[in-house]
Amino acid sequence: MNHDKGDFEANLAAAAGNDPALAAELRACFVESLDNQRDLLARARCDGNWEVSALRLRSLGASFHAHGLIALAAEALESAPGDPVVLRKLAAFSQSLKEQA
Template sequence: MAYLGDPIDAQLAAVAGSDPALFAELRGAFLDSARRQVDLMRRSRCDGNWSMAGLRLKGLAASFHAQGLMRLVEQALAGAPGDPAVLRKIAMWLDDFSAGAQDPAPADPAPIGPDQA
């Protein structure tokens, strides 16, 4: 997926302007939606559900210019469905972002697919 743009907080600031309440609301909506997709990935019982939730999460990350999250979701989609290691990495990214990090880089940017393990 081609991707150009500023990090997530810069995009949110451009939309929210000088309204900190709107900025916080948009940031919260992003996190809620992302966590909902991660939950769907965690509960998926087939490759199709895993892929659909992953693609939705990747699209959400792309629309908010969250490059670190996009890389992690790409790793998830390239790897085995239900992989708990990549789900933990995505959850950690969301926790770091929720704690105030701008666009936390994944701890391990290398792919974790079956052929790279």
């Protein structure tokens, strides 16, 4: 899954400066936030909870210009709560970030 590595990595580097430990910590926090919101999205059974989690994912993506996550969040907003396709795409996105670490 493409997660616009250039924009994400550039913003991660800008936030961390020349500190690789900080960059690793920021990446880990980003992925942890993604996984937490993905879990909440997966457990959402009503439109309101689904929408709140999708909006939080979109905000998380926007915070580091992760355009792939922003697009997935938009897809979630257009789908029904519990949509397995969206949930699988988000899981693959998260896994791709973990593999980049």
